[in-house]
Amino acid sequence: MSHFARVARVPGDPILGLLDAFRADANPAKLDLGVGVYKDAQGLTPIPRAVKLAEQRLVNSETTKTYIGGHGAPEFGEHLLRLVLGADSALLRDELAGATQAPGGTGALRLAGEFIARNLPGRSIWLSDPTWPIHETLFATCGLKVSHYPYVDASNQLQVEAMLAALAHVPQGDVVLLHACCHNPTGFDLSQADWRRVLEVVKARELLPLIDFAYQGFGAGLEEDAWAVRLFAAELPELLITSSCSKNFGLYRERTGALIVRAADSNKLTDVRSQLAALARNLWSTPPAHGAAVVASILGDAELHALWAEEVEAMRLRIASLRSGLVAALQPHGLGERFAHIAAQRGMFSYTGLSAAQVQRLREEFSVYMVNSGRASVAGMAEQRLEYLAAAIARVCN
Numbered sequence: 465m466s467h468f469a470r471v472a473r474v475p476g477d478p479i480l481g482l483l484d485a486f487r488a489d490a491n492p493a494k495l496d497l498g499v500g501v502y503k504d505a506q507g508l509t510p511i512p513r514a515v516k517l518a519e520q521r522l523v524n525s526e527t528t529k530t531y532i533g534g535h536g537a538p539e540f541g542e543h544l545l546r547l548v549l550g551a552d553s554a555l556l557r558d559e560l561a562g563a564t565q566a567p568g569g570t571g572a573l574r575l576a577g578e579f580i581a582r583n584l585p586g587r588s589i590w591l592s593d594p595t596w597p598i599h600e601t602l603f604a605t606c607g608l609k610v611s612h613y614p615y616v617d618a619s620n621q622l623q624v625e626a627m628l629a630a631l632a633h634v635p636q637g638d639v640v641l642l643h644a645c646c647h648n649p650t651g652f653d654l655s656q657a658d659w660r661r662v663l664e665v666v667k668a669r670e671l672l673p674l675i676d677f678a679y680q681g682f683g684a685g686l687e688e689d690a691w692a693v694r695l696f697a698a699e700l701p702e703l704l705i706t707s708s709c710s711k712n713f714g715l716y717r718e719r720t721g722a723l724i725v726r727a728a729d730s731n732k733l734t735d736v737r738s739q740l741a742a743l744a745r746n747l748w749s750t751p752p753a754h755g756a757a758v759v760a761s762i763l764g765d766a767e768l769h770a771l772w773a774e775e776v777e778a779m780r781l782r783i784a785s786l787r788s789g790l791v792a793a794l795q796p797h798g799l800g801e802r803f804a805h806i807a808a809q810r811g812m813f814s815y816t817g818l819s820a821a822q823v824q825r826l827r828e829e830f831s832v833y834m835v836n837s838g839r840a841s842v843a844g845m846a847e848q849r850l851e852y853l854a855a856a857i858a859r860v861c862n
């Protein structure tokens with residue numbers, strides 16, 4: 465008897481499949497706009513200098529590799545809370561918010577999903593349409609019912625009115641996932657006025673927001689990107705936030721992030737955190753230590769903190785200039801206006817508005833790799849390749 469005979473094969477992650485195809489492509493002009501990692505002008509995903517310096521210090525100062533606690537390293541949690549909620553947040557002074565360290569933003573989302581599934585039975589989770597595909601599978605894996613609210617329509621426009629109208633009909637008490645900034649996959653973010661309107665609906669329907677904060681520093685700036693998170697944390701007594709250090713600290717493989725809980729009083733916060741620690745114990749026992757130690761030593765040192773903030777800002781500005789550079793390169797092809805949204809979007813990704821057929825032609829004829837949805841990773845572009853890319857886009861659009 466074979467125990468595995470009935471195990472069927474499932475297709476691999478389409479984005480990773482794209483990466484394999486890119487690697488196998490012998491065309492020297494190839495361009496990878498698929499995978500969501502930041503790349504510098506040399507096409508490398510660098511380790512920030514602040515991270516390298518912190519790691520060197522850690523090699524000398526670390527005395528043990530014993531387990532860290534269920535909530536992770538306390539100093540990591542404290543620094544991350546200040547980064548996300550603001551250094552002078554009253555919530556921290558009043559002990560109304562706490563961080564539970566998790567393996568990356570994905571781990572934090574999984575912990576949130578498990579918490580909702582077990583501790584808030586009967587609640588569905590509402591995701592933007594479209595959203596990061598892992599949101600769909602991750603929450604379903606937790607056993608949650610996944611529903612959607614409109615966000616970007618087929619004509620590639622942000623649909624704020626439709627979003628608000630849909631949220632107004634979400635059953636009372638359900639969970640709504642919101643992207644804090646740099647919406648993945650579209651790059652379309654809500655304005656401050658839009659966020660205020662979403663907040664009103666959330667209050668009216670008594671929804672529980674789960675804010676996914678994976679790109680702090682890549683939109684308008686480290687503090688600016690936290691604006692909506694801080695508004696919601698100030699205005700709502702209960703809130704879940706997932707924070708990822710993968711992109712802004714370049715710590716992708718170190719799996720560094722946290723689930724932040726805001727509760728109405730410190731007693732209830734302790735109750736919720738006790739549940740999170742119990743859930744985490746069955747998921748990963750205790751979280752990986754290295755990335756969190758790096759983050760804590762950067763944020764806890766004025767010099768390293770300033771260096772890191774400069775490096776995040778440089779990444780942000782480079783992506784913004786690639787966005788406007790691509791639109792400028794499309795101009796001579798008569799496509800500047802059609803693709804003007806690329807310059808207005810934020811973060812690593814852009815919903816270009818290219819169709820699946822156009823994406824396929826870009827891949828086959830020009831070795832330009834992007835996801836079939838027309839999502840391009842702007843951070844994967846290079847200044848000196850923008851004219852090539854614009855010419856390729858022009859060919860498939862005409």
Ligand code: PLP
Binds near residue numbers: 500567569676711
């Ligand atoms: N949330 C969103 C929207 C993302 O795009 C990502 C990464 O691509 C994550 C969360 C989680 O990132 P990680 O688990 O690498 O920290």
